[in-house]
Amino acid sequence: MKILIVGGGMGGTILANNLAHRLKHELKQGKAQITMLSASDRHMYQPGLLYVSIGRMATDALYREQTSLLEPEIEFHVDPVTTFTLDQNQVTTQSGKTYGYDMLVIATGSRAMPETIPGLAENSVNCYTEANAIEMWRQVREFQGGTVTIAVGVPHKCPMIPLEVTFVLHDYFKERGILDKVKFQYTYPIGRIHSLAPVGEWAKGEFDRLGIQYETLFNMKEVDGANKVVHSEEGTQSHYDLLVAVPPHKGMAVIEENGLGQSGWIPTDRHSLKMEGRDNVYVLGDTTNLPISKAGSTAHFEAEALAENLAAIVKLGEPVRDYDGKVFCFIEAGSDRATYAMFNYNQPPAPKPPNRAVHWFKMAYNQLYWASARGLL
Amino acid sequence: MSERQTIDARGSFCPGPLMELIARIKQAEVGDELEVLSTDEGSANDIPEWVKKVGHEMVESFQNGDVWHVVVRKSK
Numbered sequence: 306m307k308i309l310i311v312g313g314g315m316g317g318t319i320l321a322n323n324l325a326h327r328l329k330h331e332l333k334q335g336k337a338q339i340t341m342l343s344a345s346d347r348h349m350y351q352p353g354l355l356y357v358s359i360g361r362m363a364t365d366a367l368y369r370e371q372t373s374l375l376e377p378e379i380e381f382h383v384d385p386v387t388t389f390t391l392d393q394n395q396v397t398t399q400s401g402k403t404y405g406y407d408m409l410v411i412a413t414g415s416r417a418m419p420e421t422i423p424g425l426a427e428n429s430v431n432c433y434t435e436a437n438a439i440e441m442w443r444q445v446r447e448f449q450g451g452t453v454t455i456a457v458g459v460p461h462k463c464p465m466i467p468l469e470v471t472f473v474l475h476d477y478f479k480e481r482g483i484l485d486k487v488k489f490q491y492t493y494p495i496g497r498i499h500s501l502a503p504v505g506e507w508a509k510g511e512f513d514r515l516g517i518q519y520e521t522l523f524n525m526k527e528v529d530g531a532n533k534v535v536h537s538e539e540g541t542q543s544h545y546d547l548l549v550a551v552p553p554h555k556g557m558a559v560i561e562e563n564g565l566g567q568s569g570w571i572p573t574d575r576h577s578l579k580m581e582g583r584d585n586v587y588v589l590g591d592t593t594n595l596p597i598s599k600a601g602s603t604a605h606f607e608a609e610a611l612a613e614n615l616a617a618i619v620k621l622g623e624p625v626r627d628y629d630g631k632v633f634c635f636i637e638a639g640s641d642r643a644t645y646a647m648f649n650y651n652q653p654p655a656p657k658p659p660n661r662a663v664h665w666f667k668m669a670y671n672q673l674y675w676a677s678a679r680g681l682l
Numbered sequence: 683m684s685e686r687q688t689i690d691a692r693g694s695f696c697p698g699p700l701m702e703l704i705a706r707i708k709q710a711e712v713g714d715e716l717e718v719l720s721t722d723e724g725s726a727n728d729i730p731e732w733v734k735k736v737g738h739e740m741v742e743s744f745q746n747g748d749v750w751h752v753v754v755r756k757s758k
Contacts (some may be wrong), residue, residue: 460701566710568709596693597694648695651693
C-alpha cells in the first residue's frame with residue numbers, strides 16, 4: 306500500500322510519523338510505503354513568528370531540518386507537486402518525476418495574501434513569513450508613538466493572532482516606556498472583537514481596562530498609504546501610524562491551478578477528511594474548506610485521526626474513527642499571562658481567565674513542538 | 683450567470699458562520715446568492731446586521747430543525 310503525503314508542514318509531518326509508528330511492521334515487511342513530497346528541506350514552527358515580530362525569538366529557533374523530524378522509514382523528497390492526476394492515482398513534481406499512490410494526503414497549507422487588498426502589502430506589517438516578521442520587528446522597534454491600527458482580513462490562519470498581537474505590542478510599548486504616546490485601534494470583521502463569543506467577551510473587558518479602542522464590522526477594502534487611512538467595506542475608515550495586518554489567506558496556488566478547490570481550499574468531508582468525490586484522497590490542515598480554525602492544532606488533531614484511519618485501512622481494510630472537529634488554541638493575553646480555547650463541532654469553548662501558568666506552558670510548548678512534530682506528543 | 687452557493691458552517695465556533703460568509707462572498711459574482719447553514723442561532727441576527735451595514739441584500743432567513751438557513755445576495 307503506497308501512501309503519498311504532499312506537504313511537509315505540521316499536519317503532513319505528524320501524519321507521516323504517526324503512520325510510521327503504527328505501520329512499523331508493515332513498513333519493514335514492504336507491505337506499506339510512506340513517501341512525503343515537500344517544497345522545503347526545512348520545517349518552520351510558524352507560531353514562533355509572533356515572537357520574532359516583537360524581538361523575543363531569533364529566526365534560527367524557528368527551524369529544524371525536515372529529515373531530522375521524520376522517522377527513517379519515511380521516504381522524503383524536496384520536490385513540490387505541480388500536477389495532480391487524481392483519475393490515474395499519480396502526481397507530477399517540479400523535477401518532472403511521477404509518483405503513484407494508493408492513498409494520497411494533501412497538506413499543502415495556506416499563505417497570507419496582503420496583495421489581494423489594494424495598498425495593504427506596501428503599507429502594513431505582519432508576522433506571517435520570516436521576512437515580514439523581521440520587517441515588523443524593525444518598524445515596531447523604530448516606532449516612536451502614534452496610532453497602531455490592527456486590521457484583520459478573512460479567512461486567516463491562527464484565529465488568536467489579532468488579539469495576541471495587540472496584547473504583546475501593548476506589553477512591548479509599555480516596557481519601552483512610550484505607552485502614553487501610543488494609541489491602539491483594533492478592528493475586527495464581525496460584530497464582536499473575536500469570533501469565539503466568550504473570548505470576545507473576555508477580550509472586551511481587557512481592552513476596556515487597557516484603554517484599547519475597537520471597531521467591529523470592519524472589513525478592509527483598501528489602504529491609502531499617502532494619507533495613512535484604512536477604508537472598510539462597510540464605509541468607515543481608520544487612521545494609522547503603524548498598520549499591523551492579519552492579511553487574508555488563500556490555499557497554495559497549485560491547488561487552484563489543478564482545479565482542486567476555489568481559492569486553494571479543497572472541499573473536504575468534515576468527519577472522514579476525504580476530498581469530496583474521491584475515495585482515496587484525504588485533506589489535512591489549512592488546505593481543507595472546513596468551517597473550523599486554520600490553526601496548527603487543527604492540523605495536529607486531524608493528522609492523529611487520519612493516521613489512525615489510514616493505518617486501519619492498511620491493517621483491516623477500513624477506517625475506525627471520525628475526526629470530531631477538535632481545536633485547541635493558546636491565547637497569549639499579555640503581562641506574562643495566557644489562556645486557551647478548546648472546542649469541537651459539538652462542544653463550544655469555555656475559556657478560563659488567563660494566568661501565568663498557561664503562559665509558561667505556551668513558552669514550554671514552543672520547544673515541545675518539535676516532539677509533537679515527531680509524533681511523540 | 684448568477685448561482686446559489688451553499689456554505690455549510692454547521693458546528694463552526696471559530697471562525698464562525700458570518701466569517702465564513704465574508705470570506706466566500708468576496709469570491710462570488712455580483713448577483714450570486716449564498717446560503718449559509720448554521721447551528722448558531724446568533725447567525726440569524728449577526729449575518730443580517732453585517733449584510734445591511736455593508737450593502738448586500740438579505741434574501742431570506744429560516745429555521746429548519748436545528749439549522750438556520752440565511753440566504754444573502756451579493757449586491758456590489
